[in-house]
Amino acid sequence: MVHSIKLFVPQEFSFTQNLHYLQRSPNECLYLIRNNSICRAIPLGEDIAVIEVSEAPQEQAIMVRFLGDTAPTDSVKRAEVAAYVRDWFDLNTDLVPFYTMAETDPLLSQAILSFYGLRNMGIPDLFEALCWGILGQQINLAYAYTLKRRFVEAFGHSVECENEVFWLFPKPEDIARLQVEDLAGLRMTLKKCEYLIGVAKLIADGELTKEQLLAAGSLKQAEKQLVSIRGIGPWTANYVLMRCLRIPNAFPIDDVGLHNAIKHLMGLEAKPTKKEILELSAAWANWESYATFYLWRYLY
Template identity: 55%
Template sequence: MRTWSESKNRIFIKTPEPFDFKVNLDYLQRDSNECMYEIEENMIIRVMEINHLRALVRISETDSECLAVEFIAGTKPELLEDKEAVVNYICEWFDFDTDLMPFYESGRQDLLLKPAIERFYGLRIMGLNDLFEGLCWGILGQQINLKFAYTLKRQFVEKFGEHLDYNGKNYWVFPSYEKISKLTAEDMADIKMTKRKREYIIGVAKLMANGDLSKENLLHVDDLKQAEKELIRIRGIGPWTANYVLMRCLRYPDAFPIDDVGLINAIQFVKGMERKPTKAEIRELSAAWSTWEVCYVLSVENAVLNG
């Protein structure tokens, strides 16, 4: 049960334990080229597309273990169902429904995880609510470094997305699959991604526009392996991209992008290895974290990226 209240132009959402707003803000600011939100003075400003409307919100932390969600630019919803949708969106984005305590309690006994857990205590598995955005981000990030992936994302969003203006800034809405499904690869030629990636993104958009692919349908698949198969059958979606989406969007706690370059490099660094670990070695190291693979990946990567 999600606990929230409202007062005037704001909604207050009760945060779970453990949760550290500042630690999550630091994670959200891992690249300055992020275009889906702005972070200023420890506050997040972003557009949320909810039901039939778009709300521009400013998210901050209060002194009473709550997030304050302020509606700005006259975008406050009036209907209760829309306010509840806003609450659900933020709770899903911040992964408030996951009980992290069992992972933390066990993780403190693991020499690989203990330093990261202690330093980043209260970090949630920040997600991507929209399936199309998640799949696009996974495709954009294939075989390139994170910084260039953010550059491609900004180019894509600013060319094909829509935005709300506020105080001289544009706050972007991710391009809709309906719009992208009508494009050709040549329409995206000025975005510095390969032609094959452009084709992959348009192909995903067409599947979603035709109703052959949806978040709702994937959420009704109870088995991780079956959900992975449903995604891998799509052109351009391999095991890494599938597991990334299963982890960040569909919230499978045992999704495991074992080929993730960041994870591989992090384990090599933390373990002091002269070579990259094999898949068998990674599976052995993570064996104790069955059903917590997502937390394992995030913790190990953060130990290096922010250590």
């Protein structure tokens, strides 16, 4: 049985930078960081794999080790795990053009030196990405993590492995069956409860999929599909298109964190206006999502 997978990574990749990003909240409930490695459970149909991702010593690679007795015997499922990790760490994106553009950009030139190898750490599951976007609306990041933990521990599934409990994000089919009252214990707004159930129903019914959004043909068309859903505005749509769909020009321009990062870097007394951000970002064409992710890095 195969107990580990080696994934080769691009030169423009830093495990340390990405690990630092993943450590930004002590209240994360979907993975565990220990001994410079990340452990998490990944659903594989009816099975669950618990993996540990670490840097491969002296190699341009990361190691994915299966914990306990969770290693899949099926090569197709092992390939599924490898694809998940590659997507999670965004290993398939060539960052050379981004770095070339950013070298001469007043806002990004220092960021790419300070955070070289940082990847747009993704949320591969569409339902999880949408829920995280909805949960984070109009509240601070710390409370968003609290809401996510309540949601996951109330409606998700857990598995015990090597004396640790690993949680899996709730399935849309399970949330779609709920009533708003069932979410009362999470202590969030009635509207957010309605939005979560509404999105769950769309995904459970097959009316909203990653494939469908990717087939939209353009950022604007994919954004249009998402904002037609109750509870999803332009910020949430672009956040999901950036973190889940990997659309390079997705741009959550209304993001407060982005505004604060620009204000900090430019020494401004007030947050920049939308017009100012559009002017500053004119050179970022097709790299808006990465530019945003690098600027966010100044906030933690």
